Amino acid sequence: MALYKLEEFDSDYQDTFGGDDIKNYDVYSDIDDDKIGSVKNIMVDEAGRFRYFVVDTGFWVFGKQVLLPVGRSRIDSIDRRIYAVGLTKEQVEDLPEFSEDLKLDRDYEERVTGVYDNYPLERTPTQLGIAAAVMPSSMGNIDHDIYDYQQKPDLFEMNDRDHQSLKLYEERLIANKQRRKTGEVSIGKRVETQTQNVAVPIEKDRVVIERTTPANAGQPVPPGEKAFGSGETVRMNVYEEQPDIRKETVLREEVNVRKEVDRDTVNAQERIRREELDVDSEGRPIVDKNL
Numbered sequence: 001m002a003l004y005k006l007e008e009f010d011s012d013y014q015d016t017f018g019g020d021d022i023k024n025y026d027v028y029s030d031i032d033d034d035k036i037g038s039v040k041n042i043m044v045d046e047a048g049r050f051r052y053f054v055v056d057t058g059f060w061v062f063g064k065q066v067l068l069p070v071g072r073s074r075i076d077s078i079d080r081r082i083y084a085v086g087l088t089k090e091q092v093e094d095l096p097e098f099s100e101d102l103k104l105d106r107d108y109e110e111r112v113t114g115v116y117d118n119y120p121l122e123r124t125p126t127q128l129g130i131a132a133a134v135m136p137s138s139m140g141n142i143d144h145d146i147y148d149y150q151q152k153p154d155l156f157e158m159n160d161r162d163h164q165s166l167k168l169y170e171e172r173l174i175a176n177k178q179r180r181k182t183g184e185v186s187i188g189k190r191v192e193t194q195t196q197n198v199a200v201p202i203e204k205d206r207v208v209i210e211r212t213t214p215a216n217a218g219q220p221v222p223p224g225e226k227a228f229g230s231g232e233t234v235r236m237n238v239y240e241e242q243p244d245i246r247k248e249t250v251l252r253e254e255v256n257v258r259k260e261v262d263r264d265t266v267n268a269q270e271r272i273r274r275e276e277l278d279v280d281s282e283g284r285p286i287v288d289k290n291l
Helices: 089-094 106-118 125-139
Strands: 026-029 035-044 050-056 065-069 073-076 081-084
Touching: 050 081, 065 106, 089 106
Parallel strands: 026 081
Antiparallel strands: 026 035, 035 050, 050 065, 073 081
């Protein structure tokens, strides 16, 4: 199986562990309780199973980073510690160094597990018998590109004695939003008819006939002036204005229709439950609670 860094496999791994960043745990020796270093990362397989802790040994062995199989660890989530079971400076010096750009192939893992095999832990005859029975039967079908972790249960299986845990649960309020229709606005137009009055001033020609008495009235007409004649006529054109009323269509106004979002905050209150740890001890045990 391919190996992945914990954050590559699960970007929200801290939420998976209840907000606890296991990558910040300190690493201690279970032999003398000395601090070895700290967890820099965790390598998991394709199924999400822990396979190795990447341990930075700090000043313990000149800042060397090595892989610690999960089967050689004991997790103390209360003290936020990883205990390296049986790990010595000699082992760290023999282990191949780990780096971020290193390719974790089968050959490299065999070099790592080979060092731990050279420093076996004390096991009961039953455990030794099981390990011996498992190893030969699985060696015949080895994929040389993929490491078979079942071959070494003492390195990669987390036993209940060293990895006991008590899960505490709590409820959280999850606030979501749903968009639902609350109404509809329909905007159209209609034609209204109304009567409108308009005043148009017009002009008309009017013929005015005035009869006057000239100043030389009663005097004789000079000789040779034609005094009498027939068919003499004065003509004058008479005009008047008439209103020309018609209708034309003009643009009166334009209506723009759009939506705007009004934002508001809705406060909600709900009772939630949370589990807390109760430690009931008898006698005079040493209990270190880091709650």
